[in-house]
Amino acid sequence: MKILFLLISISILVAGGFLALFIWAVRSGQFDDTKTPSFRMLFESKSEKEQEKKINNDEENHTRG
Amino acid sequence: MNTDTRTSCHHCGTPCDSTTFTRDGHLFCCQGCMTIYDLFRTSGNEEFYEGKAINTELDAYTFLDNYEIARKFINFSSEGVNQVSLSLPAVHCSSCVYVLENLPRVHEGIIRLSLDFGEKTASIYYDPQLISLRQLASLLDSIGYAPGFDLQDRQEEKNKMRTLALQIGIAGFCFGNIMLLSFPSYLGMNAADLDTFGAFFGYLMLLLSLPVMFYSGRDYLVSAMKSIISGHIHIDVPIALGMITLFLRSAWEIVSASGEGYLDSLSGLVFFLLLGRWFQEKAYRHLSFERDYTSYFPLAVLRKAGNGEWVSEAVQDVRVDQVLMIRNNEILPADATLLSAEAMIDYSFVTGEDQLINRTKGDFLYAGGRQIGPSIEVRVNKPCSQSYLTQLWNNPAFSQQNDTYRHLMINQVSRYFTWIILLIAVVAGIYWSWNDSSRMWEVISAVLIVACPCALALATPFTNGNTLRIFGRNHFYLRNADTAETLGSVDFVVLDKTGTLTSTRHAEITYQGEPMSNLEKQLTAAMVKHSTHPVSRKVYEFLQGHDHLSTASFTEHAGKGIEGHCGEHFIRLGSSRWIGRDEHSEGRVILEINGKIKGYFELKNALRPGLQQTLTRLASSFPIIVLSGDSERERDWLSALLPPDTEMHFNMSPFDKLNFINELQASGKKLMMVGDGLNDAGALRQSDAGIAVTEDISQFSPASDGILEGNQLINLPVFLDFSKTSQKIILASFVLSFLYNAVGISLAVGGLLTPVIAAILMPVSSISVVAFTTATGNYLAKKRKL
Structure with a gap:
């Protein structure tokens, strides 16, 4: 039965990992707008990766500065 | 308003009642849908966008x-x-x-x-x-x-919702895990049976309950403390009392190894309470209820600089004696003197009077008017912040906090509730100190725990939140859930006339005179389509379906009329004085084709369709008062349409309206004001429930407690009736939760409250109250066809 100590500790850790993911998701604004993405996924998109990259870099610089 | 297939968008099916976007005989609700339609017809997207690069600077x-x-x-x-x-x-x-x-x-x-x-x-x-x-x-x-x-x-709003989401998530996580860890005790095992596990589980639960108590439940503790300091006891006080007792007693039991505590009840309680709050707050974040004149006025105006050039200037920086240019459809931001020869000012938003006013050079213009027609130049007399209109916002009604919420039912109830609970706890404590003094603290804390008004606290947000949602489905948007309760307790309904009871959109236009031939209709339609004057728009709608011709020339004379050539015909449409006929025809628009007068168009004020029955119905349950910025001459036709004995006041300035509301309130009455426009802003703000009526919810509406779509005004009695009903639902759920409390407290006083009973009783009472209010609310709404 002593194994329960270990099992419960692990299960709490795993669950805590998911909680951390949830906290990250809320903080990064993934729950701010739950409506638009449902439309967006239906559109065909030609992704413009270079521009995305540029913005992301700028944003990072902005938050750092 | 019912929409049939004729008036729904060809592409997305959204109901639309304007005919702005048509292509190939199909109607579209917006430019976007029309674009998509075009895209489907042309093979590739690229061609479509070509030539669309727009470089204009409006x-x-x-x-x-x-x-x-x-x-x-x-x-x-x-x-x-x-x-x-x-x-x-x-x-x-x-x-x-x-x-x-x-x-x-x-x-x-x-x-x-x-x-x-x-x-x-x-x-x-x-x-x-x-x-x-x-x-x-x-x-x-x-x-x-x-x-x-x-x-x-x-x-800021976004961050608030994010924090709430985090609090709920964390409370839910801890609640689930604590429940799992306390499962052995549900099965009747106690700490001794569990050997070393008992302490392990206990400390783990205690650890998990820390974020629940100090992060998720933080707001309740803080709010209760504030409430005690300010001396106004509200519902958060007994909640916080229950939370603290639960936490301390559980911590004591775990540390002293005398039990496993009630931490599952604590985390469940916080979790459910937060859910209730989420339900209450997740309303219409895209609607703005807090607007003042600054969002109505332009941000910047054109000012004449020293070198005679026009420069853009922020409205706050406009100084006395500066010369400004006001273009067509722009709003005058400050009191000023007219420098141009002539101006047509639409003051409907300020005074409520639905008429264009003609001003000539040297006249004084009040801020808030909208220029219709060619650009005018004005000289500023007073800075923007001191103009006639903005003075309204300096009225105390705008600075004082609306404290009507203190009278909400839940806060009245909880004031007594708190004292009664404390009394019971003390009496039970005294009894047990005589009987079996070792159990005194156990019983006192059990009473405080089980009396925690979780169900009581949930009843109001869930019922009102549900009402809010039902109203929203019917295009009546309330600022927050508490407004739903205020609506249910009004004694008076005060209505604004212009824009609320009547609306220019529903004004009837009639044509009198020689019957028009088909060609003449087409000629007139071709003329009026170039003009943005409200009457022209009306005439254009009147002649719908006759717009086939194009004009050779067109001139608009502000304040007089329009004229132009169409083929070999010469058409003039305007005021009788301008056309040159001196009949007594104020408010009529004379139509002249090739020098011959055909007849005239007349705008007639009319109540919104269906409103007459609504008012009669409303008058049967509330005294109605009508306030109007218009002159007394409106009284006759209005009194014929309104229910008998309706109180009517004319010539009311925005200040008069505000004062009128103030006086009514001074007599201890609660009232609802329904109005539109800036001229009602003060009155809407001052009244217990101010409802702004608007044709388009995305457009400007003054600060208010609720926004109602114009065509839903006919449902006002139903809305009010339902608000009353939901107050009864709240009362019923109060009774229900008091029953739970009575059971719980008798168990606690008798020293019989075990953690298992607490763990069952508390969630069951919360869930059943929530289920009861929501189900009853939805059922009754359905019955009323809401």
Whole structure:
């Protein structure tokens, strides 16, 4: 039965990992707008990766500065 | 209003009642849908967008050239990238998302555009070297999405919701895990049976309950403390009392190894309470209930600089004696003297009087009027902040906090509730100190725990939140859930006339005189379609379906009329004085074709369709009072339409309306004010429940407690009736939760409250109360066809 100590500790850790993911998701604004993405996924998109990259870099610089 | 297939969008099916966007005989609700339709017809997307790159700089956005103003909208800028958030009120269907998010393909200056559909805002990344903010706004406007510029901070609201989501998530996580860990005790095992596990489980639960208590439940503790300090006991006090007792007693039991505590009840309680709060707050974040004159006035105006050039100037910086230019449809931001020869001012928003006013050179113009017609020049007499109109906002009604919420049922109940609970706890404590003094503290804490008014606290937010949702489905948007309760307790209904009971959109236009031939109808339609004057728009609607001809020449004479050639015909349409007939025909528009008078159009004020029955129904349960900015001459026809004995007041200035409300309230009555426009702003703010009526919810409406779509006004009695009903639902659920409390407290007083009973009783009472209010509310709404 002593194994329960270990099992419960692990299960709490795993669950805590998911909680951390949830906290990250809320903080990064993934729950701010739950409506638009449902439309967006239906559109065909030609992704413009270079521009995305540029913005992301700028944003990072902005938050750092 | 029912919409049939004729008036729904060909592409997305959204009901639409304007005929602005048509292609191939199909009707579209917006530019976006029409664009998609075109896209489907042409094979590739690229061709469609070609030739669409728009470089115009619309005059309406000149103010964005002023760096100081533009800077307020730019959230961040770095080399080559600026980011702005604009509100796009025209957004309403999936096509809008498609068209807008593909804008980067239209203009290379736009790097990325992402739309928040629910809030109707777009976050735009653009390259300021390739496109200026003004060009960006013009581009959006020209494709049918005129951007709104308000300086409201949405970020704060967003952060608040994020925090709440985190609090709920963490409380839910801990609640689940604590339940799992306390499962052995549900099966009747106690700490001794569990050997070393008992302490392990106990400390783990204690650890998990810390974030629940001090992060998720923080707001309740803080609010209770504030309430005790200010001396107003409300519902958060007994909740916090219960939480603290639960936590301390559980911690004591675990540390002293005498039991496993009630931490599952504690975390469940916080979790359910937070859910209730979420339900209450998640309303219409894209609607603005807090607007004042600054969001109505333009942000900047054109001012004549020393060298005679026109420069854009922020409204706050306008000084006395400066010369401003006011263009067609712009609003005069300050009291001023007219320098141009003539102006036509529409004051309907300020005075409520629905008439264009003719002013000539040297006349004094009040701020808030809208110029209709060619641009005028004015000299400023008073700075913007001291004008006649803005003085209204200096009235105390706008600075004082609305304290009607203190009278809400739940807070009245909880004041007594708290004292009764404390009394019971003390009496039980005294009894047990005689009987078996070792159990005294156990019983006192058990009473405080089980009396924690969780179900009581949930009843109000869930019932009112549900009412809010039901109203929202019927295009009646309340500011918050508490307003639903205020609505249920009003004694008086005060209605504004112009724009509320009557609306220009529903004014009837009639034609009198020689019957018009088909050709003559077409000629007239061809003329009026060029004019933006409200009467012209009405005549155009009247002649719907006759717009086939094009004009050779067209001139609009402000305040007089329009004239022009169409083929070999010469048409004049205007006031009788201008046409040259001196009949007593005030308010009539004379039609003259080839020098011969055919007849006249007349605008007749009319109540909104269906409103007469509504008012009769309303009058049977509430005294109605009608306030109007119009003159007494309206009394006759109005009194014929309104229920008998309706109190009517005419010539009411915005201040008069505000004072009138004040006097009524001084007699201890609760009243609801229904109005539109800036002229009612003070009265709406002062009244217990101020409802703004608007034709289009995305457009301006004054600060209010609720926004009602114009065509839903006929349902007002149903809404009020339902608010009353939901108050009864709340009362019923109070009774229900008191029953639970009575059972719980008798168990606690008898020293019989075990953790298992607490763990069952508390969630069951909460869930059953929530289920009861929601189900009853929905059932009764359905019965009323809401």
